Amino acid sequence: MAFKLKAGMHYSIHKFLSVFLLVVMTTHGIGQDHKVRLHALLIVGHQEDLTEDAKEQMNDIAKVFEDNGITTHKFYDDKADWDEIKKLSGKCSFLVYSGHGSTLGENNVGGICINSYVTAEKMVEEFRLKENALVCFQSVCLGAGSTAGDDDDIGKDLAKERVSSYAKPFLEIGASGYYANNYTNGVYEFLEDFLRGTNLNDAYNTSIGSWSAIEVNESLEGYNDKKIVIAARDSGGMATRTTWVNGVKTVKKVKSAKSYNVAYVGNEGFSIEAILKL
16 A cells, blocks of 8 residues: 655654664663673582582573573582682672572671682682672572571571671672572572563562561661661471581471571662663
């Protein structure tokens, strides 16, 4: 069908297409071409008979990054060499760690457990991330507040102490956000939202789901622009506890205490845009 354009119609079509493209870009999050220059560092420490499961979970997390055009660098179990990790860390905007919690830091919290124990002090001295990096902990004792060895409700104050002690060294080496989740695939679901353009606070609120409730939401001591937010679950009943001491595994039934399982530290508006510096 032939038709004539009225005066000014070329401008209207051009304007329409511009608006349409803007809507498409907004709907689908940050453009793939921007993300392709980003790098993510993925570390899995040895976790006895749970190590293979941890690797599989981290591979799922790697796929989230890779589907967004972000290059991943994997250091799993016996391949988690600290010297090699340090060489790559400076170009990484994301760090995801899965492993045992460590007591090698302030208030007996901090550091990571890989082939060689890395203290919080050593991390600050030797390790660097790119400016505005995001750090995520998947199922790490102490990382979100609670640990497998807690017999009772540890309370908000101890939960805050543990989370802030873990987060602050990362803030010192360039990170702008810290997120920890003790639920299986919790980091996976959070990253899906964050990489889509959702800010830290909103992605966090989605990730805690209906099974946890926010217990702590306040300014982080010593950081005027950052918050510490922690969610807890009071499930009651009994739970199975598995512990390892000097390579010896112990499994027993214990009373299920209130647990602090999802946390973040950072500016609530922090997003992928800050990492990309758009």
